[in-house]
Amino acid sequence: MPCQIAEIFSSVQGEGLLVGCRQVFIRLQGCNINCSFCDTPVNETGFCKIEQHPGQKDFRQLPNPLSAKEVADAVHSYDLSIHHSISLTGGEPLLWTSFIRELIPFIKGTRHGIYLETNGTLPEALSEVIELIDIIGMDIKLPSISGLIPFWEEHRLFLKIAGKKQVFVKVVVGEDTTEEEIEQAAVLISEYGKGITMIIQPVSPAASGIKSVSPARALYLQQLALKILANVLIIPQTHKIMGQL
Numbered sequence: 001m002p003c004q005i006a007e008i009f010s011s012v013q014g015e016g017l018l019v020g021c022r023q024v025f026i027r028l029q030g031c032n033i034n035c036s037f038c039d040t041p042v043n044e045t046g047f048c049k050i051e052q053h054p055g056q057k058d059f060r061q062l063p064n065p066l067s068a069k070e071v072a073d074a075v076h077s078y079d080l081s082i083h084h085s086i087s088l089t090g091g092e093p094l095l096w097t098s099f100i101r102e103l104i105p106f107i108k109g110t111r112h113g114i115y116l117e118t119n120g121t122l123p124e125a126l127s128e129v130i131e132l133i134d135i136i137g138m139d140i141k142l143p144s145i146s147g148l149i150p151f152w153e154e155h156r157l158f159l160k161i162a163g164k165k166q167v168f169v170k171v172v173v174g175e176d177t178t179e180e181e182i183e184q185a186a187v188l189i190s191e192y193g194k195g196i197t198m199i200i201q202p203v204s205p206a207a208s209g210i211k212s213v214s215p216a217r218a219l220y221l222q223q224l225a226l227k228i229l230a231n232v233l234i235i236p237q238t239h240k241i242m243g244q245l
Helices: 068-075 093-106 123-132 152-162 179-190 215-226 238-242
Strands: 005-012 022-028 047-051 059-063 085-089 114-118 135-139 166-173 198-202 232-234
Touching (some): 005 068, 005 238, 022 068, 022 093, 068 093, 085 093, 093 114, 093 123, 135 152, 152 166, 152 179, 166 179, 179 215, 215 232
Parallel strands (some): 135 166, 198 232
Antiparallel strands (some): 005 022, 047 059
């Protein structure tokens, strides 16, 4: 089945545990939730933008939706051998599990396989593709900053499945993030292994209009999580700093 694709490009990962790693990004359109801090357009567009030379923003366009072959051809226009992995991102890529199953066999050649970036709310969809995924960057959506209902049970079921692969958990925080939310997120992660890394990511206020967390507050939230987990890192969106896609 064809898929609505927003962008395909080669750049460095700007978030989470793989910051600085070179990836080919396939940004799938559409999302099942609408976080108040989201800085990524998710509505369908008539064209997919494909950057021809990394970092130069010299895009060509293909009409949506794209077939798996069209996406694979675009991906292979880059030298996959120098890339850490291919990032399936969004939006929420797990809305397109049939397409992902069709695509992945055609995009081999990176050093570490397929990286899935997901909001962590669709456990049944994850189970349909888990055997094809190598690394998972999963979000835990905190209600105080997402503006949404809690997803604790969905996140729990999702992490139970994701734990079969290499996984880390990213938590976006802002001024209104509570101690209780951080502790609840850390406890949830600890249920599936204290070695799973938790990434505290200060929200980027310029994009979202939401006030970010102060350095002192971020350190305090990290301190709370470190009482429960072995590995808790504070990592901002570094691609915003670099001006990268």
